[in-house]
Amino acid sequence: MRQTAKHYASPAPLAPDLRSADERDKPSRNDSLVAQLATMTGGPVGDHALIGRVRFWTPMRVMFALAVVILALSWGGKAPCIQQTAPDADGVVGLDWNNGRQYIALCYSDTVPLYGAEYLNEGAFPYKKQWTEFGADGKPQVRYMEYPVLSGLYQYGAMQIAKSYDAVSEKWDLPGALEVVLYFNVVALGLAMAWLVTLWATALLAGRRVWDAALVACSPLVLVHAFTNFDALATAFAAGGLLAWARRNPVLAGVLLGLGGAAKLYPLLLLGPILILCLRAERLGEDEDYGFGSTWNRLGPLRTGLAAVAAAAVTWVLVNLPIAALYPRGWWEFFRLNTERHADPDSLYNVATSFTGWPGFDGPLKAGETPSILNLVSLLLFLGACAAIAWIALTAARRPRVAQLAFLVVAAFLLTNKVWSPQYSLWLVPLAVLALPHRRILLAWMTIDALVWVPRMYYYLGEDRKGLPEQWFTGTVVLRDIAVVALCVLVIRQIYRPAEDLVRREGVDDPVGGVLDGAPDPERPWLPTQLRPRTSKALVPV
Template sequence: MAANVDQPEPTDSSTRSFDSPAPLADDLRSADWRDVPSRNDAMSSALAGAVGGPIGRHALVGRSRYFTPMRVILLLAVVFLALGWSTKAGCIQQTSIGEGQVGLDWSGSRQYVAMCYSDTVPLYGAERLDQGAFPYKTSWEETRGDGTVQVRYMEYPVLSGLYQYGAMKVAKAWDSVTWLPGAIQVALYFNVVAFGLALAWLVTVWASTLLAGRRVWDGALIACSPLVIVHVFTNFDPLATAFAAGGLLAWARKRPVLAGILLGLGGAAKLYPLLLLGPLLVLCLRTGKMREWSTALLSAVAAWLAVNLPIAALYPHGWYEFFRLNSERGADPDSIYNVIASFTSWTGLDGPLAQGESPSNLNAVSLLLFVAVCVGIGYVALTAQRRPRVAQLCFLLVAGFLITNKVWSPQYSLWLVPLAVLALPHRRLLLAWMTIDALVWVPRMMYYLGVSNKGLPEQWFTGTVVIRDIAVLVLCAVVLRQIYRPGDDLVRAGGIDDPVGGVLDGAPDAPPSWLPKWFRPRVHKAGETTEPVSIN
């Protein structure tokens, strides 16, 4: 016989009550428009388990008072910047060099064995910054392999050179104050440089996160990129990424003058931010927004000239050094041209060169290939049935530039990180590429160590470069696929057009009458639609 247990009397929905631990707030607004990766992305959902699991189904989104997405992302960026500094710390250790003096300890090829190499450390002496020299004014002589002497100057664009000069002044001022913690000057210089670069990278993360729009958490991919750990302090490239991201943010906010100024200043630090004017050109041409683009272009030229003209007028030879070196240098170890040469008996486009002789054939081929990339991207931008997003074209252009260029310094991969995340926010695919690219640093350091010093043969390094290039090409292919199939574009899910577009966002096609028919958008067929579909 069943036990006699008191059962609650049934109630209907009209009499059922729900109790809350506290009175409900009057304001129940929720940012439901925001993408929530812990709900729709398997990897993010698994990672969320470490902090309590995915956000609840009935939770109000965007109501946190302190730990907002931006603050969390910037905090993650600080953590990864700290990891980046720790990977370089081994190269600023000091040792006794006799008679009670200390100096930098790079004995036993520490910079390669510990994989802590950073250009900023040797440049402190190589660019005569340790002597307090002003860049572009001070010169020195360098003996070439054939015995001839070359007069040298600061080899960086003006804004990067002035940044180094300013960091040197701060380091020397710090060193002159006896009650501050002391160290050898080059270590102080590196830390001053790193602090400024960290701030620049935080600006990059901040601006890119704002550009992500409803997909705000995509900014975490930039903050937590493995490439940050390896390369954020390898050279001065975060200065350029900050200006580039800031310029795109200003464009997205419909401020073409500010966008041009920031891109022009970025071009005075590294030339690549000026490339971003190219995608804006073809998209503005397609939509009839050439006035806005012309404003941005003139602002960029004015900003670039404002920085460069005084140095060029006062120290023309020092100012020209950057352009001279880029003209005369051969194929870098991880350029596609050197990769081909390392696996074949090919001696290069120019063959053996004399000291100071420019690789004219290599320069011409590299330029022609990049022009072909530009033409191809322009054709896609003008003829795709639906106008591509700004970030998609910017990523394709910068990736094409790196692949076809004769120089792909390892830290250049940082240029791609914000653009790739904004163009293709597929987390696992992006993390796979970033990890591959970051790991290229290991065989690179072992190759520089030299086979005679228990390092790796060149082909071990160039083989990983091939894998890196293939990974970047895969990203390019996926971006192109989504341009022609906008329904697969995660950014455009939910009816979004272009968060980075600014005046282009939602603008109808209005190509000029003089544009040939084959450079016009493809005509829609009956029953076709270009509206994106939500796949989240």
């Protein structure tokens, strides 16, 4: 008999689909920090709530809304640096960077001075335009655009848009501004969209722990550094590459990581963890179906990883080749500058110099002299760290997750490198969220890292203008590095104690693993004993 409305016990007909995503992580119930924050929005989710049935305010849309707010606040933090002066006697206005305003207001962004320093204001094409600078020794040096190809072309495209709008606004009497201000806003809009892509990909990679990605949306590092430089472009490609790998499309993953490497080199570092984990999963000499799907099931994990590496290499070459062929000196400028530059103020090498007076590995250097020993030491330290991470990956009783190794490799690169520009910390944000989803720990590190910006700016201001001594800045750098090392220790601990890994609960293996997710973990008798798991039988996913 057909029921009518009066036969229902509930005020309205029951929903036709009563499924609930109960396996989804519920931070308002299992995380004390989130539980306290949830009191502002009605309290923790109920015991009998239907999870995943909300039509509009899905987790992704909530995090997008939060990210837009944080990005807007980040733009507001840089806004004092795009304010203009009053007209002078000739009616000319310019940016108000008088009396160190960019440091006092904590609003400095590389994008603003680079507009003139790299002659984008003249419409110059990157890598073609050259200019002469004079070093501290008074010797001239020919300079070019100092960024990788995609970052340089992004700046060129933003410049063209800014100039086009400036021309249109003048012709049609539309709201206008200084050309450099228009340029900054165009750059910021593109970087904001890139960070939203980073958030989107990270949320999908988080799987049942989708709310972990809220830290990508609300990170203090995003608040401070989203528009400090162009690094959000690389994080978007890196996160997209990992998502493609997780969805078992190694060629697309390689293409995206190759594009990321053409914007900033760090996305290429992610290929190392993928390849070493594929090596661990390989069963040489065994003719078995790995169960990876129709396309890759006959190749095996190692050749699948090599396909991603090959795709990344081809993509990087194809992007770089036209510029390298047409403007070889301009294309090489990025590599030349990184070879010749000395230890940056926020590197561990400069920290040692700051507190001890140590002259560095190369001793006092003149302008233009290459710190050859420092370059070699930095490279050897990084390679040694990579070797240690590879040993951990091969000898752990259970195969580590891709995100865990990716975080360790990028963190090792930053800690051992002679340059750690403040915005580089954005590289770690999505990787840390996926590798170690302990919200309070991550929030503490992000806050420490973001606050380094304050003494940095007042150190650059100079003591003669009531700035801070160098040691105030380098001291906070030490705190940041200790925090990052502590995160690495926790990640390694969970690699060796997978039962403590929050991601691997509820029968999950590796959401970012792609062909490695849920795959068997063989003993690999073809490897030396020192490179095999420490147990006689490799663990299988629980």
